[in-house]
Amino acid sequence: MDFSLPHCFCFFLLLLPISTSGQTYRNISLGSYLTAAKDKSSWTSPSGDFAFGFQQVGDAGFLLAIWFNKIPERTIVWSANRNDLVRRGSRVQVTTDGQLVLSDQSGRRIRIADSVENGVAYAAMLDTGNFVLASQSAANLWQSFDQPTDTMLPTQNLSLGGELIAPYLERNYSDGRYKFILSTEGNLQMYTTRYPSTANNVAYWSTPSPTVGGYQVIYNQSGYMYLVAKNGTVLNFVFSSSVSMQDFYQRATLDYDGVFRQYVYPKAAASRRRRWNMAWTSLSPSxxxxxxxxxxGAVGGGACGYNSYCSLGGDQRPSCQCPSGYTFLDPNDVRKGCKQNFVSQDCDQPSEETDNFDFMDMPNADWPDNDYEHFDSVDEDWCRQACLSDCYCAVATFKDRNCWKKRIPFSNGRIDPSYGTKALIKVRIGNSTTGPSSKKNDRSTLIITGSALLGSSVFLNVLSLIGIYVFISRLSRQKQKMIQPLNVMPGVNPVSFTYNELETATGGFKEELGSGAFGTVYKGDLANEDTPLIAVKKLEKMVEQGEQEFETEVKVIGRTNHKNLVQLLGFCNEGQHRLLVYEYMSNGSLSIYLFGDSRPNWYRRVQIACDVARGLLYLHEECSSQIIHCDIKPQNILLDESLNARISDFGLAKLLKRDQTKTTTAIRGTKGYVAPEWFKNLPVTTKVDIYSFGILLLELVCCRKKFELDVMEEDQIVLADWAYDCFKEAKLDLLVEADEEAMEDMKRVERFVMVAIWCIQEDPSLRPGMKKVVQILEGAVQVSIPPEPTSFISSI
Structure with a gap:
């Protein structure tokens, strides 16, 4: 990280930050104000690049913020009330005495600009992204640049004691779990926090301790960010890319995952790119x-929370997962960690419990700093038995004849191919949620008997009351059945809408988003200030199959909850009207994104592949009722506003109870994605989705459809056959020609193509499970050379 540079070059760099005093101002006069409302009124900079005003954050309230105004995502770079959102009707005002004040409808006032000197003449939103209160001579008496939240912009500096605090989640802007600090000793450091407190845990990154203390972090308009001493000497470079401010917007953000990244975005109006892209040239991309x-460290849960593990995903971003036998505490916030989904080993009878437990192996995984016992010169079987007979042992790790025992909660979990460590995860056989039966002694028998005698008298007294209650309940249920012909099963939490409400929300079902086997999807707006746009699926074929689809979607999708699944918000069950209400996906389907005029970014395609794989893993192994989707294809993968992939359309899903492993049904799915067993009248398992995913993965890698007649060579018409030929002949570069990013990442291209070939094997038993697919995509485990799959043409 240290650089020895000629003094003249250092001096040149220090001249690059520009003064805001020479900028064009669009003055905001004293007494001006903005009101939090749906129309998003704001004060913009002279060029219109930045805006200051209120941004609505879901149904939680309004954030007073600064954002990039010409970018569709309206990326937020600063906020004043990230931990205290205000409601509609709140107001921010530049008061007549020169203060910047936020007030809500209850009359509560929050002073944003602290200790402003007398003499404020006006406010201004500058083209640098800095909001200022200025004097008549254009001196900045207060500026947002001095109170950063999670982002720095070019020309912005960070002084001693200054800090950035990551947001809690991508769309939750409150204080999160990570900090970037210029300490008073002059070091740049990054910490996890003791959330919900902002107190520091152990630093997980820092610059080398300088002989001369750092004084300021400078982010200049050429894209360089560096630490300087008080005398101006450059001590360390943070980012060393050269980026043109004329051609690109820039920002450096401490993201919610704890990684500090530099981003650029092309300013050209003709650009079709809809996302920020990392664009620095240092050795580390983040x-x-x-x-x-x-x-x-022993304090804190690490990057992913307790009882979880972290791996680097396809786009070099950390991905959080639970080990076998564990599930997320909150699927919408995976960094809260994981919990056991079975009853722990009974310490009163450890020897009798050993037959009820076994181990799931996790290669290249570890939870350092959680060992309570260590043994050397032992073999793996000894390590397994030592953990199995120890009721405190939840995980054992083994490497080079060394065995470490770990107890719950374990922290700082990580998985990396370089480790060579095998983790042994202890799980209850059958994943039972019931604990072991204990022997009854005489004392417990007496207690139970006495309790039963005492309880019997109470039972007799309330028996008549229960009878009356049951009689009334039956009458009530009978009345309810007359009104509601289809009962929603317990555990389903979507909102019930009337048909009139949804007809109004969709403007008479005017704007069609798409159609499928069971109906048509329309765009809607509930005209509710706290409700996002919706997608309403109107079921039109109310025959037996349509009825079954409705029940399946409402009962099952209502209980699913994963960031890579489209969320069911509500339903309508009114006579002959059956409608489903989903969250609206603003970027449409993967089919439109992938096969459009311009080739999508390689790393975004990689991330989409990982998103879909994790969604399928949840459907197959982690939700309460195993779900086979049966129609995985680009049209059924939707993209949200951040281009995260969400699996949609469970209309073709076949549900399996936990004690089932396969089912048989009529052929379902879309030509080209359908597994061979459909045509052979063989039992259908989750492996049909694996097959479809393999075809989808090849489409993502090559950025082309499964069949294309308009190709140079006849052997390129069928993508799956061509991909295997390229792999066999070591010509994988042909699959990603003209894709510079993919060409520079050929090891990942090869890994993705190899796992795709494994997924499309004719024999279902040769296809990997979804958990292994995810691990291979993330680089956690190696992939072996796949055999030749059956010709794609012969399987359709």
Whole structure:
């Protein structure tokens, strides 16, 4: 990170930050105000690049913020009330005495600009992204640049004691779990926090301790960010890319995952790109380069929370997962960690319990700093038995004849191919949620008997009351059945809408988003200030199959909850009208994104592949009722506003109870994605989705459809056959020609193509499970050379 540079070059760099005093101002006069409302009124900079005003955050309230105004995502770079959102009707005002004040409808006032000197003449939103209160001579008496939240912009500096605090989640802007600090000793450091407190845990990244203390972090308009001493000497470079401010917007953000990244975005109006892209040239694409391996220490849960593990995903971003036998505490916030989904081993009878437990192996995984016992010169079987007979042992790790025992909660979990460590996860056989039966002694028998005698008298007294209650309940249920012909099963939480409400929300079902086997999807707006746009699926074929689809979607999708699944918000069950209400996906389907005029970014395609794989893993192994989707294809993968992939359309899903492993049904799915067993009248398992995913993965890698007649060579018409030929002949570069990013990442291209070939094997038993697919995509486990699959043409 240290650089020895000629003094003249250092001096040139220090001249690059520009003064805001020479900028064009669009003055905001004293007494001006903005009101939090749906129309998003704002004060903009002279060029219109930045805006200051209220941004609505879901149904939680309004954020007073600064954002990039010409970018569709309206990326937020600063906020004043990230931990205290205000409601509609709240107001921000530049008061007549020169203060910047936020007030809500209850009359509560929050002073944003602290200790402003007398003499404020006006406010201004500058083209640098800095909001200022200025004097008549254009001196800045207060500026938002001095109170950063999670982002720095070019020309912005960070002084001693200054800090950035990551947002809690991508769309939750409150204080999160990570900090970037210029300490008073002059070091740049990154910490996890003791959330919900902002107190620091152990640093997970820092600059080397300088002989001369750092004084300021400078982010200049050429894209360089560096730490300087008080005398102007450059001590360390944070980012060392050269980026044109004329051609690109820039920002450096401490993201919610704890990684500090530099981003650019093309200003050209003709650009079709809808996302920020990392664009620096230093050796590490982020700081730290791998947060999964950086977090350590006995305090705190690490990058992904307790009882979880972290791995670097396809786009070099950390991905959080639970080990076998564990599930997320909150699927919408995976960094809260994981919990056991079975009853722990009974310490009163450990020897009798050993037959009820076994181990799931996790290669290249570890939870450092959680060992309570260590043994050397032992073999793996000894390590397994030692953990199995120890009721405190939840995980054992083994490497080079060393065995470490770990107890719950374990922290700082990570997985990396370089480790060579095998983790042994102890799980209850059958994943039972019931604990062991204990022997009844005489004392417990007496207690139970006495309790039963005492309880019997109470039972007799309330028996008549129960009878009356049951009689009334039956009458009530009978009346309810007359009104509601289809009962929603317990555990389903979507909102019930009337048909008139949804007809109004969709403007008479005017704007069609798409159609499928069971109906048509329309765009809607409930005209509710706290409700996002919706997608309403109107079921039109109310025959037996349509009825079954409705029941399946409402009962099952209502209980699913994963960031890579489209969320069911509500339903209508009114006579002959059957409608489903989903969250609206603003970027449409993967089919439109992938096969459009311009080739999508390689790393975004990689992330989409990982998103879909994790969604399928949840459907197959992690939700309460195993779900086979049966129609995985680009049209059924939707993209949200952040281009995260969400699996949609469970209309073709076949549900399996936990004690089932396969089912048989009529052929379902879409030509080209359908597994061979459909045509052979063989039992259908989750492996049909694996097959479809393999075809989808090849489409993502090559950025082309499964069949294309308009190709140079006849052997390129069928993508799956061509991909295997290229793999066999070591010509994988042909699959990603003209894709510079993919060409520079050929090891990942090869890994993705190899796992795709495994997924499309004719024999279902040769296809990997979804958990292994995810691990291979993330680089956690190696992939072996796949055999030749059956000709794609012969399987359709």
């Amino acid at each position: 700081i730290p380069s791998n947060i999964c391996l950086s977090t350590r």
